[in-house]
Structures are given as structure tokens and as C-alpha cells.
Amino acid sequence: MELLLATCIFLAAVLYTSVGHAGATAYLALMALFSVPAATMRPTALVLNVLVSTFASFRYIRAGMFRWRTAWPFLIGAAPFAFIGGAIQLPGDLYKPVLGVVLWLGAIRLLWPQKAAKRELHDPPPIAGIAAGAGIGLISGLTGTGGGIFLSPLLLLMGWSDARTTSGVAAVFILAASTSGLLGNFSAVGSLPDSLPLFAASALTGAFVGTTLGTKFHVSGILRALSIVLIVSGAKLMFV
Numbered sequence: 081m082e083l084l085l086a087t088c089i090f091l092a093a094v095l096y097t098s099v100g101h102a103g104a105t106a107y108l109a110l111m112a113l114f115s116v117p118a119a120t121m122r123p124t125a126l127v128l129n130v131l132v133s134t135f136a137s138f139r140y141i142r143a144g145m146f147r148w149r150t151a152w153p154f155l156i157g158a159a160p161f162a163f164i165g166g167a168i169q170l171p172g173d174l175y176k177p178v179l180g181v182v183l184w185l186g187a188i189r190l191l192w193p194q195k196a197a198k199r200e201l202h203d204p205p206p207i208a209g210i211a212a213g214a215g216i217g218l219i220s221g222l223t224g225t226g227g228g229i230f231l232s233p234l235l236l237l238m239g240w241s242d243a244r245t246t247s248g249v250a251a252v253f254i255l256a257a258s259t260s261g262l263l264g265n266f267s268a269v270g271s272l273p274d275s276l277p278l279f280a281a282s283a284l285t286g287a288f289v290g291t292t293l294g295t296k297f298h299v300s301g302i303l304r305a306l307s308i309v310l311i312v313s314g315a316k317l318m319f320v
Contacts, residue, residue: 082275085114086282093132093286098294100140100247101228102133102254103283105186108179108224109313116273118172121179122224123268124276126166129226129258131280132287136251139291146248150241153209154231154249155256158217162257165221166264176317179223183314186229187307204240213253221261226254247294 092106104125111121140146170178204212212234220227228250235241241249262269273279 081114082278085110086275086278089128089279090282090286093283094290094293096228097132097136097251097287097290100136100145100232100250100254100294102129102136102226102251102258103286104129104225104254104258105183105229105310107283109183109186109310112179112183112313112317117271118175119268119271120273122175123262123265123272124279125224126258126262126265127269127272127276128279128283129224129254130262132283133226133251133255133258135284135287136291137248137255139295140248140251143248143295145244145295146252147241147245149203150235150245151249151252153204153206154213154216154253157210157213157215158220158227158253158257159260160217161214162217162221162227162260163264165218165223166261168222169265169268170222175223180314180316180318182219182223182225182229183310183317186225187310187314191307201239201242204235204238209240216253217257217260220257221264224261224265227257228254 088110089103089107092103092110096103096106107125107128108121111124116124137146212231216227216230219225219230231253232246232250235246235249236243
């Protein structure tokens with residue numbers, strides 16, 4: 081069972097990192113499908129996110145797909161609020177429906193028409209960027225996600241970034257939010273599964289493949305298949 085979950089994590093990492101995401105929503109969805117305890121899900125997803133987003137950030141920055149002027153307001157807002165969110169321990173009967181909603185929002189993000197997001201590009205206003213980063217960071221810390229599913233469509237819809245730069249900005253944002261969330265939830269590290277090294281190796285291998293695709297090809301359409309997993313997993317968390 082652990083080997084099958086590790087294989088699924090590898091595939092999720094390939095697909096998500098191809099667009100600059102680290103895959104936390106998919107990891108959480110998969111762990112829900114495999115009936116991993118709720119107390120284990122959040123820290124495990126955050127650890128995997130930190131590892132994957134570190135690697136993805138390096139590759140996208142190296143490929144010139146990152147812009148500091150776009151990223152910094154969101155990073156300033158996200159870091160402290162992701163820490164606060166990570167420190168809040170939601171009871172299992174509340175965490176599961178909250179996470180289920182986030183997974184459904186992730187599914188909407190994967191199904192979002194990319195053509196509708198084209199606008200004239202301009203830098204994000206600092207105050208708006210900080211406020212958005214704070215809100216996304218808080219949700220990220222609470223649920224154990226990296227926030228990329230919220231940040232990427234926001235950047236595209238508001239015309240604050242093009243598709244290529246969005247991948248790099250999202251990767252760096254996810255690294256900051258996931259690290260802060262993990263630090264805020266550091267006591268939960270004791271709940272990490274014994275199979276974490278296997279999951280980490282699978283996620284990093286998937287990140288290598290995904291970032292290679294992401295820096296060379298446009299493969300975001302593949303991610304739509306994952307929306308089904310997120311919808312089913314969200315329903316499982318909320319109603320089962």
C-alpha cells in the first residue's frame with residue numbers, strides 16, 4: 081500500500097511541478113484516499129512541499145522564469161500568516177471539511193480556462209499583494225497546502241504575471257508558505273510517518289521530471305485529470 085501511495089505521489093509531483101506547484105493538494109487528496117490519519121496528513125504534505133518547492137524554485141529561477149518584483153509583496157504577507165495558520169490545530173472533524181473545500185477549489189483551479197486569464201501585464205500593487213499573500217498564507221498553514229492553487233490564478237486573472245513567470249513565482253511562494261507553516265506546526269513533526277523517506281524520494285524524483293517538462297513545454301492541460309482525484313477526495317473528507 082505504501083509503495084502504491086509513493087507511486088501516486090511521484091505522478092502528482094510530475095504534473096504539479098510542471099506548472100510551478102509543489103503538489104500539496106494532490107498529496108493530501110491521495111492520503112485521504114489511502115485513509116492516512118488526519119494528524120499525519122498536514123505535516124507530511126508540508127514536508128513534501130518544502131522539499132519539492134525548493135527544487136522547483138531552483139530550476140525555475142535558473143530558467144529565468146521568476147520575477148522578484150512580482151513575488152515580494154506576496155512573500156511578505158504569506159510568511160507570518162502561514163506560521164500562524166500552522167500553529168492552529170484544527171480538530172479532525174473541522175479540519176477534514178475545511179480541507180475538502182480547499183481540494184474542491186484546487187479542482188476548480190485545474191479546470192480553469194487559461195485563455196480567460198490573459199490581460200495587459202502590470203506589477204501587483206504592494207498593499208494588495210501583501211494582503212493577498214497574508215490570506216493565502218493563513219489558509220496554507222491551516223490546511224497544509226502551499227497556496228499555489230490560489231496564487232497562480234490570481235496572478236493571471238489580475239494581469240500581474242504571464243504564465244511562464246507565474247510558475248517561478250508560485251514555486252518560491254509555496255516554498256516560503258510551506259516552510260512557515262511547517263515551523264508553526266513543528267510539534268506535529270512527531271506525527272510524520274515512517275515511510276516519509278520513500279514519499280520524499282518519490283516526490284523529488286517527480287519534481288525533477290515535472291520541472292524539466294515545465295521549463296521546456298506547456299503541459300498544464302494534463303493537470304485537469306487530477307481534478308477528479310481532488311473532487312473525490314474532497315467529498316470523502318467532507319461526507320464519509
